[in-house]
Amino acid sequence: MSSRKAKDALFDAFSSVAKVLGSGRRAELVDVLAQGERPVDELAQEIGQSVANTSQHLQHLQRSGLVRSRRQGTRIYYRLSGSSVAELWAAIRNVAAEHVAELDKLATAYLGDRSALDTLTQAELRERMSAGDVVVLDVRPEPEFQSGHIAGAVSVPLKDLGARLRNLPDDRQVVAYCRGPYCVFANEAVQMLRLEGIPATRLEGGYPEWAAAGLPVEAAPRQE
């Protein structure tokens, strides 16, 4: 009665979900896919891996149920299968931030010294936006902006920021945001802006956190 075999099989099924996120590259994929759906070759470039390897990782994620795909012409677009996946990814980062010893060091090595960079909370940003005295920059790659962004934000991918510095309004403070708490783009944008003498801060968290909180978002209509 209530065999150990059935119990083991059930818990193996649970752990298969964890196992698939037990690869840094697949975790990066989930982090990018939390911004919206993307085709394989773009995902490969984002995570700096070969297309073949990225494809296999994506199929692994799909077999485990975390992502789904759809074909459009020659491209295959992958997306997270639901919001619970993004919540799981957040729970993982949360545990790591609290209990993984060297995480702070690694985050600083990648993101720079975050204690020097003051951030705006979601509530603070909403207030400033309705007061109309900030300009909000979405510094993620453009496809991510297309599939969803903070309502009222302007798309200035980090790569283009240098070229577009002159066009920024200089009467309002700049707030940059990107993929989430461990995304570099916003940090580098703020640093670049400040070097130019433009007052800038970053939003705490990123687009997925904003959307999950039910705050106003908008998206370009998806072309079918």
Next chain:
Amino acid sequence: MSSRKAKDALFDAFSSVAKVLGSGRRAELVDVLAQGERPVDELAQEIGQSVANTSQHLQHLQRSGLVRSRRQGTRIYYRLSGSSVAELWAAIRNVAAEHVAELDKLATAYLGDRSALDTLTQAELRERMSAGDVVVLDVRPEPEFQSGHIAGAVSVPLKDLGARLRNLPDDRQVVAYCRGPYCVFANEAVQMLRLEGIPATRLEGGYPEWAAAGLPVEAAPRQE
């Protein structure tokens, strides 16, 4: 600037948290530890593994930051390092329930047909308890009851239930609970009680979910 190496290292650190839960046996350990701290030999028995293997799994969990240990005499007690770990475990079960194809089949194979078994929500149980017309049975192993249980519940480990059937009050309905939504104990208890003609149901979820919701709990004082 913003090297791929540093990024990979950061995401590898995140995925190390997921990786450690990517073993069914470690997942079982976390599920048991969510009930409270336990010594190694008891944990080994709960998950049906050798002490040596269990010890290695626990150390793996500890190196990854998910659990901590303390020595008391000859025994070493392990516990979860914080509530975020229990939340992560819940997030994993959540994703699996929503997106893993064969999960329902596996859960039914282990737990029995859950559609036949109506459950009480936390709110319903609270109401019934304050009305005083239910008796609440904690059917987990006794050490788990000791380290924390629903306020007002009675400890009747599943193993002892058969012997203690006669002593149950027959004027009130019985509600059983155990470790969580995928724990068999409560289901088997309900089944056994009904065969004896005693009206019984199980609580939706288990002790950790009750405690996480901030509902009233009590515990035997821990002997140091």
Next chain:
DNA sequence: GGTATAATCAAGCAATCACTTGACTACTTG
């Protein structure tokens, strides 16, 4: 129909993992 592009598949290699067995260490009790 032929060519180009996007993605998958298949084979292979080094590295890691889960579990076993048997020896060893740490603490308690007599």
Next chain:
DNA sequence: CAAGTAGTCAAGTGATTGCTTGATTATACC
């Protein structure tokens, strides 16, 4: 200090994993 109990350590084995390379499939465009 000897004996007993709880837990860890170390070595070994078969299985799985992450990534590479080169070939193959599916769709779009000329």
